[in-house]
Amino acid sequence: GAGVSQSPRYKVAKRGQDVALRCDPISGHVSLFWYQQALGQGPEFLTYFQNEAQLDKSGLPSDRFFAERPEGSVSTLKIQRTQQEDSAVYLCASSPNRDAGGYTFGSGTRLTVV
Amino acid sequence: SQQGEEDPQALSIQEGENATMNCSYKTSINNLQWYRQNSGRGLVHLILIRSNEREKHSGRLRVTLDTSKKSSSLLITASRAADTASYFCATDMGGSEKLVFGKGTKLTVNP
Numbered sequence: 001g002a003g004v005s006q007s008p009r010y011k012v013a014k015r016g017q018d019v020a021l022r023c024d025p026i027s028g029h030v031s032l033f034w035y036q037q038a039l040g041q042g043p044e045f046l047t048y049f050q051n052e053a054q055l056d057k058s059g060l061p062s063d064r065f066f067a068e069r070p071e072g073s074v075s076t077l078k079i080q081r082t083q084q085e086d087s088a089v090y091l092c093a094s095s096p097n098r099d100a101g102g103y104t105f106g107s108g109t110r111l112t113v114v
Numbered sequence: 115s116q117q118g119e120e121d122p123q124a125l126s127i128q129e130g131e132n133a134t135m136n137c138s139y140k141t142s143i144n145n146l147q148w149y150r151q152n153s154g155r156g157l158v159h160l161i162l163i164r165s166n167e168r169e170k171h172s173g174r175l176r177v178t179l180d181t182s183k184k185s186s187s188l189l190i191t192a193s194r195a196a197d198t199a200s201y202f203c204a205t206d207m208g209g210s211e212k213l214v215f216g217k218g219t220k221l222t223v224n225p
Contacts, residue, residue: 004156031211033212033213035215040217041217041218042202042215042216042217042218043157043202043215044215045212045213045214048211048212050211055211056210056212091156091157093156093157095211101145101147101162102147102159102162103157103159103213104159105149105156105157105158105159106156107155107156108155108156
């Protein structure tokens with residue numbers, strides 16, 4: 001597609017529920033990134049893939065967070081047993097390659113845990 | 115943790131005026147980028163400046179980089195109401211492909 005697509009756009013989860021957030025990067029983009037953005041803050045890095053390889057997951061806040069990109073295109077960010085502090089906007093971005101300069105971001109998924 | 119810090123946190127100007135935002139960072143970088151975020155939307159890439167560059171222009175945008183002071187500035191000339199958004203600087207922390215973002219400057223351009 002023309003841009004990075006994220007779904008759902010909004011998600012309300014009850015505390016303790018598992019959620020799955022989807023990212024469709026631009027076709028052919030090698031690198032894919034997940035960020036978490038709290039209200040009024042800048043995006044915080046969660047994890048990144050180069051093709052299907054997860055090269056850095058240092059930003060995942062706990063073992064309740066898991067990301068995958070099994071075929072090197074679509075990625076899913078899964079959060080198990082959601083807690084209120086997980087409420088945030090989850091942003092996905094993709095880039096053609098390391099030297100491309102600049103990510104293309106999706107519009108994000110706003111997760112609210114109640 | 116966030117590498118970059120933008121200054122000011124908020125800026126309100128009249129249409130036609132220039133807006134200047136600053137960014138400071140902590141570690142060595144390969145490049146520094148600026149992004150814009152309209153309320154409730156994703157981030158849009160504006161401009162990238164490499165560590166061996168000192169100044170770069172793109173339309174009404176001018177970015178400077180001072181690696182000795184670990185700082186950058188973004189100047190928007192002849193601002194428009196449509197420039198109202200939050201602006202973030204992001205650095206690559208030298209060698210890593212991931213970007214680390216600051217907290218942003220919220221710019222309001224009044225018509």
